[in-house]
Amino acid sequence: MRILITNDDGINYDGLNGVVAWAKKHGEVTVVAPKFEQSGKSHGIELHKPFEVKRVERWEGVESYSVDSTPADCIRFAVLGLKRDFDLVLSGINNGLNIGCDMIYSGTVAAVFEAAALGIKAVAVSADFGKHEVAAEAMDRVFDYFDEHGLLEINNIYNVNVPENNKGILITRQGGPYYSDEFEPRENDLFMPIGKRVYEEKPTDELDTDAVMHGYISITPLTLDRTANGAYDKLVELNGRK
Numbered sequence: 001m002r003i004l005i006t007n008d009d010g011i012n013y014d015g016l017n018g019v020v021a022w023a024k025k026h027g028e029v030t031v032v033a034p035k036f037e038q039s040g041k042s043h044g045i046e047l048h049k050p051f052e053v054k055r056v057e058r059w060e061g062v063e064s065y066s067v068d069s070t071p072a073d074c075i076r077f078a079v080l081g082l083k084r085d086f087d088l089v090l091s092g093i094n095n096g097l098n099i100g101c102d103m104i105y106s107g108t109v110a111a112v113f114e115a116a117a118l119g120i121k122a123v124a125v126s127a128d129f130g131k132h133e134v135a136a137e138a139m140d141r142v143f144d145y146f147d148e149h150g151l152l153e154i155n156n157i158y159n160v161n162v163p164e165n166n167k168g169i170l171i172t173r174q175g176g177p178y179y180s181d182e183f184e185p186r187e188n189d190l191f192m193p194i195g196k197r198v199y200e201e202k203p204t205d206e207l208d209t210d211a212v213m214h215g216y217i218s219i220t221p222l223t224l225d226r227t228a229n230g231a232y233d234k235l236v237e238l239n240g241r242k
Contacts, residue, residue: 001027004086004120006074008038008094008107011056011066015093018136019125020059022143023090030086031064032078034071034107039096041070043110053077071111079118088152089115092125093132097161099218100175100199100209109222112157116224121156128164135162138217145169145219155221163212172218175209176200 003023007016011033023029035052052068065082067074071091078084091111098106108124115122125142127135142160146152159174181193205211208218 001087002085003027003029004075004078004084004089004115005029005031006033006071006078006089006091006111008034008041008071008091008111010034010037011058011064013037013095015095015127015132015135017059018132018139019090019093020062022136022139024059024061027087029059029062030078030082030084031059031062032067032074032082033065034074035066035068038070038107040105041107041110042105043072043113044070045073045076046070053081071107072114075111075114075118079120086115086120089120089122090125091115091122092127092160093135093162094124094126095132096126096129097163097178097212098124098126098159099161099212100178100207102178103159103174109159112159112222113224116157116222121152123158123160125160125162127162131162131164134164134166138162138166142169142217142219151219151221155223157222157224159208159218159220159222161208161212161218161220163215163217165215166217167215168217170205170211170216170218172208172211172220173206174220174222175202175207178209 046069054066056066091108094108103109112122112124178199180198183191202210211218
């Protein structure tokens, strides 16, 4: 199996080590990751200027590149620039959970959407801040679950979140807001966004937010298609199709 690894915390972030170690046991590994941290950059790509790509030596037996751009551009360069075919993209382990609506900002999650756009199955993996080793230790368990239940045959992209002291694995849906911001004024017309938790607990573990807060590893199937299919079906029914 040919495995491509990226993240949004940068090529030098230690959270890559656990993913690389796991992937090396399962196939031929290539790492293409940002030169600098790209957290919160979502699905941005560079269209207006060239960006630097350098070969780096970080892991024995692993071809690795540092890209001075976003995680989505890392995927684009690996596939379109290096002209390689991959069987699986792994994005992470992210330094911080990507649950609920927060995943729309995530460069880690954007990388799997870019992979899907290029026809590649992909999984994003995130952990609590500073707890990437917990997620690394869970990789075998998580992907055994993927294999046992045929998840990548059912859907092509997933978002996985691994809390500390996890007690099991649940299939979940995307939850609502977890963080928001207050804007703190500074000198010279500057404002600093200050994150605050706005999560409201629900009585079930159906949503990724609740499952993770209750100590479960959440696996959420995602889709690249942004169509509101329920609304589409209703509009077609109401208006007909000529």
